[in-house]
Amino acid sequence: MKDLLTALPLGGLGEIGMNGLVLSYQGRRLLIDCGVMFPDAMEASADLILPDLRFFAEHGDSIGAMVLTHGHEDHIGAVPFVLKQASMPVYGSPFTLGLVERRLKEHGLLERADLRLLEPYMRHDGPVYPPELPDFGLSLIRVTHSIPDAASLVIHTPKGVVLHTGDFKIDPHPIDKQHFDHNAFRNLGDHGVLLMLSDSTNAQVPGHTRSEQETLENIEERVQHWRGRIFITQFASNLHRLLGLEAMAKRCGRRLCLVGRSLHTYTNIAKKVDMPCIDVDDLLPVEQLPDTPDDEVMVVMTGSQGEFRSALGRASRNEHRHIAFKKGDRLLMSARFIPGNEASIFDLVNDLSRLGVDVIHPLMAPIHTSGHARQEELKTMLELVRPHMFVPIHGTHAFLKAHRGLAEDCGVHDTLIVENGKEFAAEPERGLFVVDEHPMDTYYYDGMHTGDADALGLNERKKLFFNGAVSAFVQLPHRNRPYQPKVTLQSVGLYTDSDRLLTGGAAEVEEELATLGRDTTISEIEAWTQRIVRRFFRRQTKRKPLVMTTVIQEENR
Numbered sequence: 001m002k003d004l005l006t007a008l009p010l011g012g013l014g015e016i017g018m019n020g021l022v023l024s025y026q027g028r029r030l031l032i033d034c035g036v037m038f039p040d041a042m043e044a045s046a047d048l049i050l051p052d053l054r055f056f057a058e059h060g061d062s063i064g065a066m067v068l069t070h071g072h073e074d075h076i077g078a079v080p081f082v083l084k085q086a087s088m089p090v091y092g093s094p095f096t097l098g099l100v101e102r103r104l105k106e107h108g109l110l111e112r113a114d115l116r117l118l119e120p121y122m123r124h125d126g127p128v129y130p131p132e133l134p135d136f137g138l139s140l141i142r143v144t145h146s147i148p149d150a151a152s153l154v155i156h157t158p159k160g161v162v163l164h165t166g167d168f169k170i171d172p173h174p175i176d177k178q179h180f181d182h183n184a185f186r187n188l189g190d191h192g193v194l195l196m197l198s199d200s201t202n203a204q205v206p207g208h209t210r211s212e213q214e215t216l217e218n219i220e221e222r223v224q225h226w227r228g229r230i231f232i233t234q235f236a237s238n239l240h241r242l243l244g245l246e247a248m249a250k251r252c253g254r255r256l257c258l259v260g261r262s263l264h265t266y267t268n269i270a271k272k273v274d275m276p277c278i279d280v281d282d283l284l285p286v287e288q289l290p291d292t293p294d295d296e297v298m299v300v301m302t303g304s305q306g307e308f309r310s311a312l313g314r315a316s317r318n319e320h321r322h323i324a325f326k327k328g329d330r331l332l333m334s335a336r337f338i339p340g341n342e343a344s345i346f347d348l349v350n351d352l353s354r355l356g357v358d359v360i361h362p363l364m365a366p367i368h369t370s371g372h373a374r375q376e377e378l379k380t381m382l383e384l385v386r387p388h389m390f391v392p393i394h395g396t397h398a399f400l401k402a403h404r405g406l407a408e409d410c411g412v413h414d415t416l417i418v419e420n421g422k423e424f425a426a427e428p429e430r431g432l433f434v435v436d437e438h439p440m441d442t443y444y445y446d447g448m449h450t451g452d453a454d455a456l457g458l459n460e461r462k463k464l465f466f467n468g469a470v471s472a473f474v475q476l477p478h479r480n481r482p483y484q485p486k487v488t489l490q491s492v493g494l495y496t497d498s499d500r501l502l503t504g505g506a507a508e509v510e511e512e513l514a515t516l517g518r519d520t521t522i523s524e525i526e527a528w529t530q531r532i533v534r535r536f537f538r539r540q541t542k543r544k545p546l547v548m549t550t551v552i553q554e555e556n557r
């Protein structure tokens with residue numbers, strides 16, 4: 001097994017988000033990307049979903065380095081949590097490391113972090129070999145995506161070259177003029193690629209993604225002749241679109257105003273690492289909005305997913321200090337609806353509509369474009385690289401399968417579909433095969449602590465949400481008195497028929513406990529009480545509440 005070149009997906013396969021993959025050779029490991037996932041409504045009591053941290057606690061010593069393809073949270077969000085378990089150098093492009101730096105600072109880890117720059121180009125002086133991992137040579141190839149400085153990762157190993165595409169699309173006209181590096185991929189293909197791992201997010205969608213340029217033109221059409229104020233919501237990390245909006249504002253005689261902390265954060269980091277960036281000195285301060293003529297205003301704000309606490313969320317409820325929507329305002333929602341968020345987004349749209357805002361969202365007009373390659377672009381990548389073996393990554397099972405189909409259409413026949421936890425080998429003579437299976441647990445961060453769902457009480461919280469809770473207080477009589485336990489019930493989040501169910505339930509528990517007799521132990525009484533209370537409420541309310549029992553023995557008076 002040690003002599004094999006293996007890959008183990010820790011996240012992002014069989015699901016969307018929380019991307020992370022470990023490459024191993026001779027017992028030494030390279031971690032590629034280290035992302036988080038955002039909880040859906042049911043898990044909303046946690047802030048973040050993290051990869052299996054136990055894996056890093058157990059195998060941390062063997063992981064020589066981490067390398068990041070780009071700065072989206074589903075690729076870098078777990079870096080601080082992993083570095084708390086195991087220390088290792090972190091490689092990435094300048095903007096990506098700028099974002100990592102900010103996260104590490106928040107967690108108080110920046111001082112002892114070892115961040116190492118990797119410029120996204122096929123380097124003429126060859127790949128970079130981390131001293132901790134002499135068998136893995138790293139280099140990055142520029143790709144286009146919905147965040148600056150995104151790259152594919154090339155790993156030179158003793159068994160051959162591995163290409164991890166990261167997230168990408170092929171945008172022929174990137175706003176920042178940082179082009180998808182066709183030549184580098186073709187060149188790589190000419191020299192032979194053993195294994196290619198590629199982004200499957202849009203593998204089921206035919207055609208090409210719309211270019212950023214065309215998307216901006218579609219937005220401009222809806223800005224040009226509008227007399228009132230323009231508001232645009234987008235993902236804060238999409239600095240290309242922001243650059244395009246800056247130019248558009250100038251053409252339309254409007255001034256750009258940014259509202260939402262993360263827009264400023266991303267912009268400041270871009271400026272700091274010298275990436276193409278909007279002119280922050282020329283922005284319209286939000287305090288000056290009321291004094292600026294309506295047709296000279298273009299506000300870009302956060303909150304495209306209907307997030308309650310975002311700038312747009314607060315403004316839609318008239319709770320924003322500086323923004324009061326009015327009739328004649330137009331809002332362009334230039335972001336996709338992330339599955340699971342639709343309900344809050346449409347609530348927001350309706351709130352805004354009530355305030356007289358003209359809302360245009362991406363289901364109504366082509367004012368957003370994806371950062372992920374569609375089928376024709378995925379095929380172009382396969383045709384440029386012509387790998388010997390192919391494993392689709394980043395996607396649910398159906399996406400992975402669709403991507404494998406595309407690879408086969410392009411003449412790549414040694415393929416494998418794996419999901420998280422399945423370690424597979426890529427051997428020049430033997431091809432692709434699964435070598436081991438690692439059970440993966442999900443970890444969570446609740447804003448202060450990390451742990452699995454049990455440790456953070458998330459499973460119970462979910463039960464509480466559906467079933468409510470009952471607390472039972474049982475008083476056992478002194479041994480000189482007749483054995484007649486007294487029970488009091490209290491509840492949260494349950495129908496009680498004006499407390500009648502609480503007294504009824506208590507009586508039922510009292511009656512049954514009385515039949516048990518004096519020899520019953522306290523823990524037996526607790527168990528009986530739980531069972532009777534749950535049975536009672538199931539019968540009366542069709543709910544199975546959480547039951548907390550306290551038993552006390554009455555002292556002799």
Ligand SMILES: [Zn+2]
Binds near residue numbers: 072145167
């Ligand atoms: Zn991405």
